[in-house]
Amino acid sequence: MSVAITVKDVVKRYGETTVIPGLTTHIGRGEFFTLLGPSGCGKTTLLRMLAGFNTVESGDIFFNDVRINDVEPSKRRIGMVFQNYAIFPHLSVRKNVEFGLRNMDVPRKEVRSRAEEYIELVQIERWADQMPDRLSGGQQQRVALARALVTSPEVLLMDEPLSNLDAKLRVEMREVVREIQKRVGITTVYVTHDQEEAMAVSDRIAVMKDGVIQQLGTPRELYHRPANLFVGGFIGRTNVLDGQLHVENGQTLVTVAGATLVVPGLPGAADAVGPVKVAVRPEEFVLDSSATTGIPAVVDHGVFLGINTHYFLTLRDGTAVEVIQESEFDEVLEPGAEVFLDVKRHKINVFDRDGATNLRTGSTAAQQQVPA
Amino acid sequence: MTTILTTPETKARRSRPLGLDVWTTVSLALLLLFGLFLLYPMFGVLKESVVDPDGGLTLSHFVRFLANDYYVGTVRNSFVVSIAVTVVSLAIGVPFSYFYTYYRLRGAKLLFVGAVLSCMSAPFIGAYAWILLLGRNGVATQLLESVLPFKIGSIYGFGGIVLVLSLKLFPLVSVYMNAAFRSIDGSLLEAASLMGSTGLRRVWQVMIRLTVPTLLAASLLVFMRAFADFGTPMLIGEGYRTFTVEIYNQYLGEVGQNHNFAAAIGIIGVIVTAAVFLFQKFAANRFSFSLKAGSPVQKRRPRGIGGALIYAYMYVLIALAMLPQLYIVYLSFRNNNQVVFLPGYSLDNYRMAMGRLLGRSVYNTIMFAVVALAIIVLVSVLLAYLVVRRANPVNNFVDTVSMLPYIMPGAVIGIGLVIAFNSPPLALTGTAVVMIVMLVIRRMPYTIRSATATLMHLPMSIEEAARSLGASKLKAFWRITVPMMGAGVASGAVLSFVAIVTEMSAGIILYNNRTITLTMSAYVAITRGSYGLACAFSAILTVLTAVLLAIYLRFTREEDVRM
Numbered sequence: 001m002s003v004a005i006t007v008k009d010v011v012k013r014y015g016e017t018t019v020i021p022g023l024t025t026h027i028g029r030g031e032f033f034t035l036l037g038p039s040g041c042g043k044t045t046l047l048r049m050l051a052g053f054n055t056v057e058s059g060d061i062f063f064n065d066v067r068i069n070d071v072e073p074s075k076r077r078i079g080m081v082f083q084n085y086a087i088f089p090h091l092s093v094r095k096n097v098e099f100g101l102r103n104m105d106v107p108r109k110e111v112r113s114r115a116e117e118y119i120e121l122v123q124i125e126r127w128a129d130q131m132p133d134r135l136s137g138g139q140q141q142r143v144a145l146a147r148a149l150v151t152s153p154e155v156l157l158m159d160e161p162l163s164n165l166d167a168k169l170r171v172e173m174r175e176v177v178r179e180i181q182k183r184v185g186i187t188t189v190y191v192t193h194d195q196e197e198a199m200a201v202s203d204r205i206a207v208m209k210d211g212v213i214q215q216l217g218t219p220r221e222l223y224h225r226p227a228n229l230f231v232g233g234f235i236g237r238t239n240v241l242d243g244q245l246h247v248e249n250g251q252t253l254v255t256v257a258g259a260t261l262v263v264p265g266l267p268g269a270a271d272a273v274g275p276v277k278v279a280v281r282p283e284e285f286v287l288d289s290s291a292t293t294g295i296p297a298v299v300d301h302g303v304f305l306g307i308n309t310h311y312f313l314t315l316r317d318g319t320a321v322e323v324i325q326e327s328e329f330d331e332v333l334e335p336g337a338e339v340f341l342d343v344k345r346h347k348i349n350v351f352d353r354d355g356a357t358n359l360r361t362g363s364t365a366a367q368q369q370v371p372a
Numbered sequence: 373m374t375t376i377l378t379t380p381e382t383k384a385r386r387s388r389p390l391g392l393d394v395w396t397t398v399s400l401a402l403l404l405l406f407g408l409f410l411l412y413p414m415f416g417v418l419k420e421s422v423v424d425p426d427g428g429l430t431l432s433h434f435v436r437f438l439a440n441d442y443y444v445g446t447v448r449n450s451f452v453v454s455i456a457v458t459v460v461s462l463a464i465g466v467p468f469s470y471f472y473t474y475y476r477l478r479g480a481k482l483l484f485v486g487a488v489l490s491c492m493s494a495p496f497i498g499a500y501a502w503i504l505l506l507g508r509n510g511v512a513t514q515l516l517e518s519v520l521p522f523k524i525g526s527i528y529g530f531g532g533i534v535l536v537l538s539l540k541l542f543p544l545v546s547v548y549m550n551a552a553f554r555s556i557d558g559s560l561l562e563a564a565s566l567m568g569s570t571g572l573r574r575v576w577q578v579m580i581r582l583t584v585p586t587l588l589a590a591s592l593l594v595f596m597r598a599f600a601d602f603g604t605p606m607l608i609g610e611g612y613r614t615f616t617v618e619i620y621n622q623y624l625g626e627v628g629q630n631h632n633f634a635a636a637i638g639i640i641g642v643i644v645t646a647a648v649f650l651f652q653k654f655a656a657n658r659f660s661f662s663l664k665a666g667s668p669v670q671k672r673r674p675r676g677i678g679g680a681l682i683y684a685y686m687y688v689l690i691a692l693a694m695l696p697q698l699y700i701v702y703l704s705f706r707n708n709n710q711v712v713f714l715p716g717y718s719l720d721n722y723r724m725a726m727g728r729l730l731g732r733s734v735y736n737t738i739m740f741a742v743v744a745l746a747i748i749v750l751v752s753v754l755l756a757y758l759v760v761r762r763a764n765p766v767n768n769f770v771d772t773v774s775m776l777p778y779i780m781p782g783a784v785i786g787i788g789l790v791i792a793f794n795s796p797p798l799a800l801t802g803t804a805v806v807m808i809v810m811l812v813i814r815r816m817p818y819t820i821r822s823a824t825a826t827l828m829h830l831p832m833s834i835e836e837a838a839r840s841l842g843a844s845k846l847k848a849f850w851r852i853t854v855p856m857m858g859a860g861v862a863s864g865a866v867l868s869f870v871a872i873v874t875e876m877s878a879g880i881i882l883y884n885n886r887t888i889t890l891t892m893s894a895y896v897a898i899t900r901g902s903y904g905l906a907c908a909f910s911a912i913l914t915v916l917t918a919v920l921l922a923i924y925l926r927f928t929r930e931e932d933v934r935m
C-alpha cells in the first residue's frame with residue numbers, strides 16, 4: 001500500500017543560507033518521481049527532508065493526509081537506498097536484508113521467508129550467505145534495494161543510487177530498479193543528476209535549480225516543451241540562437257542570423273515582440289546541401305558516428321551550432337562549405353528575451369509548481 | 373605484506389661480489405642486535421627457570437609453582453584482576469567515546485587532554501594518591517567516616533587495583549574507540565534507523581557491532597598493561613598478591629630470594645600473556661570485516677536532562693582520573709615531617725629532594741629517554757622498510773622477534789637483561805647502557821607497528837619515481853621515504869618518550885644509584901614511607917609528563933594520537 005506525498009511551502013536553511021526557499025509539489029501514489037538538477041541544487045536536501053534526516057524550517061510534508069514533519073525517520077515507513085549503499089559490513093547479505101524485519105514484530109519463520117522472497121526478487125540468491133565486502137557494486141546495489149523494500153515501506157527514497165557504478169552497469173541497474181518499482185508499485189522519489197537516467201526510469205521529473213523546481217513533467221514534455229531555457233539546456237542538447245520576433249498579417253516571424261522564419265503555434269507571441277531566444281535541438285535542424293534558402297551557415301567540421309553525422313557549423317552572426325543528420329552514403333560536406341539550414345518549425349521552442357518563458361506553452365517556473 | 377623486488381634491484385644485487393647490498397647489511401645487523409639484546413636474554417630467563425643450584429636441568433621450579441596454591445593464586449589473581457580492569461575500562465571508556473564522538477561538548481579538548489594525561493602518568497602515582505585519599509589514614513576516608521554512619525570499604529586489594537588501573541587505562545579504550553566511532557559512515561546509521569533500529573538498540577546492533585574489531589584490540593592492550601603492571605598491585609594490592617609482585621619478591625625481596633623461581637614465574641606469566649594474545653588474534657579474525665570510509669556523523673548538541681547527564685558523566689570521570697595527579701602536586705607543597713602532613717605550605721619537600729639525587733634522576737631520565745628514543749626511531753624505520761618493501765624470511769623473523777616484548781611483562785625483560793649481562797664478556801648490569809637497552813626493548817614494538825602501518829600506506833611508486841630520476845637506493849630512502857613516514861613516526865615517538873620516562877616494572881630490577889631515574893626515585897621514596905619526598909618526586913614526574921604531552925597534543929591532530 002503506497003501513499004501520495006504532498007510537499008507544501010517547504011523551506012530549508014543551513015545557518016544563514018537558504019537552500020530551498022519554499023517548495024511545493026505533489027507526488028502521486030505509486031509514482032516514480034525523479035528530482036533532477038545540477039550539483040548543489042538541493043535534491044539531496046529535499047530527499048532527506050522526506051526521510052526525516054533533515055529538519056524542515058517551515059512548511060509541511062504530508063504522506064496521504066498525515067503531516068509527518070515531526071515523525072521520527074524510523075516511524076515514517078520509508079525504505080531508502082543510499083548512494084554508497086550503506087550495507088552493514090558486519091552482517092551477511094541475508095542478515096542485511098533481514099535486519100529491518102527483525103526490528104519489527106515479525107515471527108522468525110516469516111522473517112526468513114520474506115527476506116528470501118526479496119533476495120530472489122533482486123536476484124542475489126547466489127551471494128545470500130556471503131559477507132557483503134566481496135560483492136561487486138551492482139550486487140551491493142541489489143542488496144540495498146532488497147533491504148529497503150523487504151519491510152514493505154510506503155515510500156522508497158533513492159539518492160543517486162547508481163552513481164557509483166560504471167556506465168554499462170548503470171544502464172542495466174536502472175532497468176532493474178524501474179522494473180522492481182513497477183512490480184512492487186511503491187511511491188518512489190529518485191534523485192539523480194544524470195538526465196538520461198532520469199528519463200529512462202521516471203514517470204515524472206522535477207527539474208530543480210537553486211532549490212526551485214523549474215519544471216515538473218513527463219520526460220517527453222521536458223524534452224520537447226521545456227518551460228524555460230535552463231530546462232531546455234539541461235535536458236538533452238540544444239542550440240540557442242538570438243532572434244527577433246515580430247508579428248505580420250497574423251503570422252509570427254522570427255529572424256535568426258540573417259534569415260526570417262515563419263513559426264506557427266506561439267500563443268504568447270504578441271506580448272514578446274522584440275528580441276527572443278530560439279532553442280533548436282541538433283536534430284531539429286534540416287541540412288539539405290542543395291537548399292538555396294534558409295539560415296546561411298559555414299561548415300566547420302563533421303563527425304561521422306555511424307547512424308548519424310554531427311556537423312559543427314558557424315552562423316553569420318558568429319553563433320556556433322551543432323546539427324545531427326542521418327548519415328547518407330555519398331554525403332560529404334567539406335569544412336568551409338556554405339550551406340543553408342532550415343528548422344523543423346513545429347518542434348523548435350522560442351523563449352522570451354531572458355529565457356524564462358516558453359512562448360509555445362506560456363508557462364513559467366512559478367506556474368509549473370502548482371500541484372497536479 | 374607484499375614482496376616487491378623489481379628487476380633493477382635484483383641485478384644490482386648480483387653485481388656485488390658478496391651479494392651484500394646495503395639493505396642486506398642492515399637486515400643482518402638488526403638480526404644481530406635483536407639476537408643479542410632480546411633473544412639471548414629471553415633464552416637466559418628460560419635457562420634460569422630450568423636449572424638447579426648445581427647447574428643441572430630440572431623442572432622443580434615449575435613443579436613447586438604448580439603444586440603450591442599460593443603461587444598459582446598469584447597468576448590467577450593477576451588474570452582475574454586484569455580481566456576486571458579490562459571490563460571496567462570498556463564499560464566506562466566506550467560511553468566516554470560515544471558521547472565524545474557524537475556530541476558537540478563544551479570543553480571537549482580539555483576532556484581529551486585530561487584522558488591522555490591520566491593514561492600516560494606514571495603507573496604507581498595513581499595508586500599512591502588513592503591511598504593518601506582513601507587509604508587507612510586518607511583524607512577522604514576520615515572525612516567520609518565522620519559523616520557516613522557506616523565504614524567505607526577498604527581501598528586495598530582487588531577493588532583498589534581495579535579502581536586505579538581502570539581510571540588509568542580507560543583512556544586507552546577511548547582513544548581507540550573515538551577513531552572507530554568516527555569512522556562509522558553516517559548513512560549506515562541512517563539506514564539502520566529507517567529499518568527500525570534506533571536509540572540503544574541501534575547502538576548495540578550497529579555501532580558496537582561495527583566496532584568489535586577495535587574493541588578487541590583495545591581490550592588486549594588494556595589487559596596486557598594491567599597484567600604486567602607492577603607498581604599498582606605492589607602499593608595498593610596488599611593481601612591480593614599478583615604474579616608481578618611475586619616475581620619482584622622472589623628476585624629482589626629482602627628474605628628468601630630465589631632467582632630461578634622468579635624466572636620460572638616469569639615464564640609462566642609469558643605463557644599466559646601469549647595465550648591471551650593468540651586468543652585475541654583468533655577472535656579478531658572471526659570478527660574482521662572492512663569498513664569503507666564515508667561521511668562522518670554530524671555532532672549534536674546535548675540537550676535537556678540527558679545532556680546534563682552526559683556532561684556530568686564526562687567531567688566526573690575525567691576529574692576522577694586526574695584527581696590523583698592533582699592531589700599529589702598539591703601535597704608536594706604541604707609541610708610534613710615525613711610521617712604526617714602538617715599545616716602550611718613550603719618548598720621544603722623539593723629542597724629535600726635535591727639532596728636525594730634529584731638532579732641525577734632528572735638527568736638520567738632525560739638522557740636515557742633521548743638516547744633510547746633515537747635508537748627506537750632509527751631501528752623502527754629501518755625495520756619497517758625491510759618488512760614492507762623487502763619482505764624475506766630473515767626480515768619477517770626479525771619483525772616477529774621485535775614484537776616479543778609486547779607480550780613480555782617488564783619484570784621478565786628486566787630479569788633477562790640482568791642474567792644476560794651480569795658477567796663478562798658483556799658485563800653491562802648497572803650501567804646506563806643496560807637501562808637504555810631495556811627502554812628500547814620495552815617500547816620498540818609500538819613504534820615499529822606504527823612505522824610499518826605508515827609505510828604500508830605509502831605507494832611504492834614514489835620511491836620508484838625517485839630511483840628512475842637517478843637517486844640511489846639509500847638516497848631514495850633517506851630523502852623520500854623517511855620524510856614521508858616522518859609525521860606518523862614522530863607523533864608515535866613523543867608518546868614513546870613519555871612512556872619511557874614513566875617506565876617502571878623492568879627498571880626497578882635494573883636500576884642502581886648511578887642509573888636511578890625520576891620514576892625510581894619517586895617509587896623508592898614511596899616505599900620508604902617518606903610522604904614529602906615521595907610527593908615531590910611524583911609531582912616533578914607528573915609535571916614533566918604533562919608538559920611533554922601538552923607539547924605533543926599541541927602539534928598533533930587528535931585523530932593521530934595513538935597509544
Ligand SMILES: Nc1ncnc2c1ncn2[C@@H]1O[C@H](COP(=O)(O)OP(=O)(O)OP(=O)(O)O)[C@@H](O)[C@H]1O
Nearest residue numbers: 014019037038039040041042043044045046192193
Ligand atoms: N549540512 C549542511 N550544512 C550546510 N550546507 C549544506 C549542508 N548540506 C548541504 N548543504 C548545502 O546545500 C546545498 C544543496 O545541497 P544538496 O546536497 O542538497 O545538493 P544536491 O542537489 O544533492 O547536489 P549533488 O548532486 O552534488 O549531490 C549545497 O549548496 C550545499 O552546500
Ligand SMILES: [Mg+2]
Nearest residue numbers: 043044045159
Ligand atoms: Mg546529493
